[in-house]
Amino acid sequence: MTAIATLGSHCALQVLKGAKDEGLKTLLVCEKRRQRLYKRFDFIDEIIPVDSFLEVLEPRCARILEKNKAVLIPHGTLIAQMSSEQIESIKTPVFGNKWILRWESDRNLKEKLMRDAKLDVPKSIPNPDKIKRLTIAKRHGAAGGKGYFLTSSKKDYVKKRNQLIKIGLIKGDKDLYLQEYVMGVLAYLQFFYSPLDDNLEFFGVDKRHESDIEGLGRIPAQEQLGIDYISSFNVIGNSPMVLRESLLDDVYAMGERFVEASKRLVKPGMNGPFCIEGVYDQNGKFWTFEFSARIVAGTNIYMEGSPYSALIYDVPMSMGRRIAREVKIATKQRKIDIITT
Amino acid sequence: MTAIATLGSHCALQVLKGAKDEGLKTLLVCEKRRQRLYKRFDFIDEIIPVDSFLEVLEPRCARILEKNKAVLIPHGTLIAQMSSEQIESIKTPVFGNKWILRWESDRNLKEKLMRDAKLDVPKSIPNPDKIKRLTIAKRHGAAGGKGYFLTSSKKDYVKKRNQLIKIGLIKGDKDLYLQEYVMGVLAYLQFFYSPLDDNLEFFGVDKRHESDIEGLGRIPAQEQLGIDYISSFNVIGNSPMVLRESLLDDVYAMGERFVEASKRLVKPGMNGPFCIEGVYDQNGKFWTFEFSARIVAGTNIYMEGSPYSALIYDVPMSMGRRIAREVKIATKQRKIDIITT
Amino acid sequence: MTAIATLGSHCALQVLKGAKDEGLKTLLVCEKRRQRLYKRFDFIDEIIPVDSFLEVLEPRCARILEKNKAVLIPHGTLIAQMSSEQIESIKTPVFGNKWILRWESDRNLKEKLMRDAKLDVPKSIPNPDKIKRLTIAKRHGAAGGKGYFLTSSKKDYVKKRNQLIKIGLIKGDKDLYLQEYVMGVLAYLQFFYSPLDDNLEFFGVDKRHESDIEGLGRIPAQEQLGIDYISSFNVIGNSPMVLRESLLDDVYAMGERFVEASKRLVKPGMNGPFCIEGVYDQNGKFWTFEFSARIVAGTNIYMEGSPYSALIYDVPMSMGRRIAREVKIATKQRKIDIITT
Structure with a gap:
């Protein structure tokens, strides 16, 4: 039986809850100071306590993961705490494409991939x-x-x-x-691409809550002018959203172009979850300013599925559960090599 | 067996998914350029490709719909792309009241109906x-x-x-x-009125995301003053919301007055889904500035039901599914004439 | 069999729907002018019509509640319409701790409890x-x-x-x-503490919609400067939200410190639902400006459970249903005295 492992932060609860819903064993690589939080949830089968997430690279950790036939689900914390070289040196099978994570971290590679996917990027x-x-x-x-x-x-x-x-x-x-800066409605478009059946699923869209910029709109202009203010965009959380249905065709087209471009530029391409991040301007045109080449934290709002996943699945399907299902299907089909790197 | 048909845009996914959940056949009148999107969803049984939605008025389309005993669910795209005369000339049975759609489109008739329903309309x-x-x-x-x-x-x-x-x-x-302009909390109140049992259901409330006005609050006043800015209110999407419970009694009263006024002014009245749109001012008073006399796109956020529909139904009940259920019940009771025009 | 009773306002629909889902009898103390609203919902077994909520203190009402072995669920309307003395004199068993409601109403006691819980309170x-x-x-x-x-x-x-x-x-x-005033992302943290197994559950977080301050961000600075404006923060409704997962450990720690402080300061402590209310500043630090020592209306958005309750429960678990479940468990264990005052 395959197991699902991830680092204790970002979207670990969603990922492991989803894995448990799919009947898989769940492992959490967890900083010792954060164990108290994760021990509260009984869908986490095993906690591997570490002093630093970098221990994932060490034999002790790798052996435990290997013994459990674990697939490691990468997320934002992995990227924030490891260099691209470190990520690429991980021995445990990484879900999706670990090579593309470098393209997410490096501003120049990132722009190259976005432009190759013919996404409209602000100048x-x-x-x-x-x-x-x-x-x-x-x-x-x-x-x-x-x-x-x-x-x-x-x-x-x-x-x-x-x-x-x-x-x-x-x-x-x-x-x-x-x-x-393009002004408008910010939107984070969540996708899942499966190389097993070459199919793209639009999974949902969320809004971010950023501090302290979110509070600005509640300060009257007269008071604002008296403050020597520097805005900040520290992400605090997320809220659900749906898009005007006439925008969906273009949403899928953007996702497909992104998948195709990544196949060309960074093999084996953009497998698994990803996110295209940008803003709808007043003409309803989408300007992409970032992407995430792995699951984003905004999917946490859809712990029980989103309005869009409900159109595809009959059970509550979070992105975390979708990942686990992909691992299950690939395991059954002996294609785990196709969905991991 | 009755079928549900609609135009491929606005809330078509919700409407046809809901119809399928109720066990009905689903048909989509779809612009050829949009077929790729809708072919992704297997709850759509049949796509009728068209070059323009106006083909709904032509014999070829009407015959297919008639053969399937289809009820056509009108939505915002129908109103945006056809004149009132064209809508009124549709041969296929239209869910709800097709005559009231003229009252939605015409500013003077609209105000007349709102005032007759004793809704508070901004001057x-x-x-x-x-x-x-x-x-x-x-x-x-x-x-x-x-x-x-x-x-x-x-x-x-x-x-x-x-x-x-x-x-x-x-x-x-x-x-x-x-x-x-009344300043406050914008709210879009979604209702369903069934003439079969003369009962009004409050189905949910949503917030709209409009571009680029939504981005304005994130621009510091000092920067705003330097920009020669014209706001725009292009609807991009929707988010969920609940109301303070003490406001609900008035919400129901507004909905009932609207149903009563429409019975007086435009027979057979406001059957099926509708939406009263406005803003809660600082005293919690609701100012109505628009209505929609058919399903609104804001219901898309509640693809699996809303906090309010959960109080009424034991299954996930979207507005789309509610419509299909009404068609099913009316068919069984041989009262399809009562819920269509 | 135990019954659940509450006052007809605030979160009564959620509380009684949740009680019915748990198989308990439901009673509503309802102002006569509001009966029309509540009669629409068939999960309300019995309505006790009153002219004023103060009649809860009178023998007639108390007898009906006693006859039904009802537990009274306190909420914001109870606090708004009764003095602390009146609340403390209620004869019917009150869920949670009726003595702590005085600490919510009195600004000095409130600050004392927050500081004793080592919450960061704005100066x-x-x-x-x-x-x-x-x-x-x-x-x-x-x-x-x-x-x-x-x-x-x-x-x-x-x-x-x-x-x-x-x-x-x-x-x-x-x-x-x-x-x-601390600027940032406002967040209302919803908890449930069970004294039966000494366990704290983080149940969800919501955003409030307040009028007319919410509309301010849509008024261009230039127009704002021309208006002689006094903001107002009248709560109109709520929306869902999730937090960045790295904030959760601190969220639980705040909740636990609050439970401990209340055990020290106001026996038997903070049993049942409560809410810590504040703002995340640009460093992700949480500043508490209020608490509610009972269920908050923001839980209404989670009528079918929240992204966080889904991590704990396999059924849709609203806060109202969680309360009813606690009553059921305590009744079975003959510990109703522990969860009521």
């Missing part, structure tokens, strides 16, 4: 001198939105950049990526 | 000279919110109107309807 | 002269957010206070509580 601004209109400055890597800020002139940019340097979040311009 | 502004306080300018018809804007003076109005003329969205003042 | 401002930065002025008691306002200077405070006096909402400074 990047090469340097602060070129800031002419509303621009967002983002830190490189999976920083979770902390230290991102809006600006519309070089003068204002310099002021805010210097404050971030002062509090130690960045070292200088090279730590920031500048991009034209 | 309309007769002409731009009368703009004294915060006012919303709306385009006539089911434009989906595109080109709507806020203004608080004639001077500002003229500037924005001229920009809309320039980009070809409107021709002049007569294409815009001016209404006092 | 209170002793008097209007001390307003230096963004501050929120709140009315005492369960006012539902009506008449709350933001201010950042004494001058502005005085102006807004005087307007509230003028419209009769307050009498003077002593009716207002001043607190530093």
